[in-house]
Amino acid sequence: MFPLENRVTVVCGHYGTGKTNLSINLALDCARHGEDVTLVDLDVVNPYFRSADYAEVLTANGVEVVGPNFANTNLDTPSLPGAVRGVISGGSRVIVDVGGDDAGATALGVYSNTLRDVDPDVIYVINRYRSMTTHAEEAVEILGEIERTSRLKATCIANNSHLKQGTTETTILESVGFADDVSSITGLPLRFTTVPRPLDVNLLNKIPNIYPVDVHVRAPWE
Amino acid sequence: MGEKVLMKGNEAIAEAAIAAGCRHFFGYPITPQTEVAAYMSKRMPKIDGVYLQAESEVASINMVLGAGAAGVRVMTSTSSPGVSLMAEGISYLAGSDVPCLIVNVQRGGPGLGGIQPSQADYHQATKSTAHGDFHILVFAPSTVQETVDMISTAFDLGDKYRMPAMVLSDGMLGQMMEPVVLPEPREPDNDSKDWAACGHGGKRKHNVVNSLYINPQDLEDLVVARYKRYEEIKENHQMAEEYLTDDAEIIIVAYGSSSRVSRSAIDAARKQGIKVGMIRPITLWPFPEKFIEKHIDHTKVFLSVEMSMGQMVDDVRLVVNGKVPVEFYGRTGGIIPTPKEVLEQIVKLNGGVQ
Numbered sequence: 001m002f003p004l005e006n007r008v009t010v011v012c013g014h015y016g017t018g019k020t021n022l023s024i025n026l027a028l029d030c031a032r033h034g035e036d037v038t039l040v041d042l043d044v045v046n047p048y049f050r051s052a053d054y055a056e057v058l059t060a061n062g063v064e065v066v067g068p069n070f071a072n073t074n075l076d077t078p079s080l081p082g083a084v085r086g087v088i089s090g091g092s093r094v095i096v097d098v099g100g101d102d103a104g105a106t107a108l109g110v111y112s113n114t115l116r117d118v119d120p121d122v123i124y125v126i127n128r129y130r131s132m133t134t135h136a137e138e139a140v141e142i143l144g145e146i147e148r149t150s151r152l153k154a155t156c157i158a159n160n161s162h163l164k165q166g167t168t169e170t171t172i173l174e175s176v177g178f179a180d181d182v183s184s185i186t187g188l189p190l191r192f193t194t195v196p197r198p199l200d201v202n203l204l205n206k207i208p209n210i211y212p213v214d215v216h217v218r219a220p221w222e
Numbered sequence: 223m224g225e226k227v228l229m230k231g232n233e234a235i236a237e238a239a240i241a242a243g244c245r246h247f248f249g250y251p252i253t254p255q256t257e258v259a260a261y262m263s264k265r266m267p268k269i270d271g272v273y274l275q276a277e278s279e280v281a282s283i284n285m286v287l288g289a290g291a292a293g294v295r296v297m298t299s300t301s302s303p304g305v306s307l308m309a310e311g312i313s314y315l316a317g318s319d320v321p322c323l324i325v326n327v328q329r330g331g332p333g334l335g336g337i338q339p340s341q342a343d344y345h346q347a348t349k350s351t352a353h354g355d356f357h358i359l360v361f362a363p364s365t366v367q368e369t370v371d372m373i374s375t376a377f378d379l380g381d382k383y384r385m386p387a388m389v390l391s392d393g394m395l396g397q398m399m400e401p402v403v404l405p406e407p408r409e410p411d412n413d414s415k416d417w418a419a420c421g422h423g424g425k426r427k428h429n430v431v432n433s434l435y436i437n438p439q440d441l442e443d444l445v446v447a448r449y450k451r452y453e454e455i456k457e458n459h460q461m462a463e464e465y466l467t468d469d470a471e472i473i474i475v476a477y478g479s480s481s482r483v484s485r486s487a488i489d490a491a492r493k494q495g496i497k498v499g500m501i502r503p504i505t506l507w508p509f510p511e512k513f514i515e516k517h518i519d520h521t522k523v524f525l526s527v528e529m530s531m532g533q534m535v536d537d538v539r540l541v542v543n544g545k546v547p548v549e550f551y552g553r554t555g556g557i558i559p560t561p562k563e564v565l566e567q568i569v570k571l572n573g574g575v576q
Contacts, residue, residue, distance in 0.1 A: 047397065222486075
């Protein structure tokens, strides 16, 4: 499936739910479909493992990357480049990778007016195995904090439940109920469940709306 | 045992400390360690604990000294420049026989250096943490799970020997996310330290926790007694993991993140038929001399792989004592060596491409 509906997609969620890996996959898929696509890395809170770190694979595959100035350097708090607003208001496909929690969503709030004008798809990413959000109520609480800080409303849920290198078919199957709970409490549709390749082949008929992903975000020794 | 959850190394440090009964945290934010403090600031108020962001690392470590002297399980966490600021307080803790946990999520140095991962504080942690004759226990985890397990060991051994313990992590281990199973939580134990200055209630002689000695002979006696304790620790608490060392002709010595890189390189080298293994120190002080000693006879060469200009290699050389060559490979300044680079070193030591 190709899960994106609007021209501009915002990917937000709790720290460590896998927003960056999902954003990279979405952007690469758009490029594969022949679209002009820009990945905006708005993460100014995380020093490591950010979209801008993967600029090489992204640009090699035709994705334009707009990251904070000095991302992946020794600067503690990178600044956001002026280009972001223009990219959001422009004509081509945009994926916005937001930093974790309400702290990360603060940077998103800066662009809330610009974003509201372009009717963005705001995907709230959840991971049933991520500490502090293993219960649906906790995941819902963090969504509320993100929405207040960013001054944007989520439009759908993406179930990105995984245990990194320990992810199995069972890991994903056992996360579906959790994702359904988050969906029913918030009233937001569950747009898709990500499955790292090659596990997607066996899960195809067991889970609705599977979005197969590749794992790009890895430790240097993996 | 609980369920597997995904945790960032820094969060795992905090949660593991809470599970080990720690209810007192004093610290000051610094990248790449800040998540420890951030996590503690959210959790401690919910469990009747103390989270206090001090005005500096100097203040933090002295608060640790105060709380530790009162007999509670206490910790601080920081990154490299912060440890330098804490040096004086750490010496006071050691000189007062007060246990505590200090976490150093190392970043590039010297000076302000950078925020990317490093292992350039090895000498500082194991040899020259601060002034005076003393040691602290130093533990070096290599996975998030091991970090979790090690926190409680560090607290317990620190209490047992009445000395500060340090967990020497690095930015990569602190920032990366891995699945972990958290241990069963233990209740805080604030009453078992009969030396603590926590109020005698008129029932016993008052305790004094102090590092100032007017009479030099008293001080010498105390330091000598402390060094006897250090010998006991060296004898009983050296920890290391051995990986494919049985038939190894080349043995890599690496800890923390550089051991993860080395392991990948070793697996690749083994596929080429190269007999290479690894000794991964888990305690850096006491340095796991015994683990290295027993391999000197069948090993042609040791290779210390570090994220520094070469610090632990000195300890490997001291143990090997010139019997076989001890080589070094490292990157510094926030750069992590790649498995490919380490593999190249292994191939070179094996006599080049066959």
